[in-house]
Amino acid sequence: MISNEPAAVAGEPVAGANETAVEASPGPGRVCPLRYRYGPRAIARAPERRARALYVVGGLYGNLPALDAVEAMARAEPGATICFNGDFNWFDVDDGAFAEVNARVLAHDATLGNVEAEFDAGADDAGCGCAYPDSVDSAIVDLFASTHTCLPALRRFALPGGAAGWIVNNGAAGMPNFRGRLHGLCVRIGESPSPHESLAEVQVAGAHVSLVPVRYAESLWQAAFLANWPEGSAAWLSYFDRIARGPGFEPHQALGPALPVSDRIAAGAPAGLP
DSSP: OOOOOOOOOTTOOOTTOSSOOOOOOSOTTSSOOGGGOOOHHHHHHSOOOOOSEEEEEOOOTTOHHHHHHHHHHHHTSTTEEEEEOSOOOSSOOSHHHHHHHHHHHTTSEEOOOHHHHGGGSSSSOOOOOOOOOSOOOOOOOSEEEEOOSSSOEEEEEEOGGGOEEEEEEOOOSSSOOBTTBOOEEEEEEESSOOSSOOSEEEEETTEEEEEEEEOOOHHHHHHHHHHHSOTTSHHIIIIIHHHHHOOSOOHHHHHOSOOOGGGOOOOOOOTTOO
């Protein structure tokens, strides 16, 4: 279920919370403002849609070569759908790239990320707003697909009554996720196994869930980044080392302990990975 509804209005209870959330006042990045949130009414109004394959793409961060790669993978599968799960903007501060990223992304399904929610914050010092409230909804689901951790994960967790659930997070589609491996990642959920290389694939409630490399043109992306954010700029200092070398994170850390064979892990490393 995908929603393009605006975030919940102030005073609307957050699903599962025991009290109405109140927006705090510290600066950007230190709170989770109400405008970031989809309340239960917005989610309930969202139409259910069927797709033979769903690509969940979080953290594109304005990377047009990565967008090219994601759209090419989806085009290769009849009936595939893309959902851009927020933060499709960030480094695309030039007018041309910003316009192209948003025109192409909004031709698909998309949800607000905290970056997009900051656009109408009414201030010039918009940040990324990464903090979250202490309380979250409590529910039992087979699979929870999320983004925004900036590092990927595919993990199995025990649930009450002997059941198990999975969490999958693509980390970033538009930045490297592993040391020395400069591609992004997205999540694919499909009726059949992924036709593309996968870091890992599991079956959850009959669906095939994969972490799929987004192999974009690295030199083009680095050149586009440096055109907007030259050496010494704030974004260069914060992000270019990751863009050029990858973070200090390894595939085995994303997957955790060895996953049970009964869960049909297809954990063969993609080309170029050990």
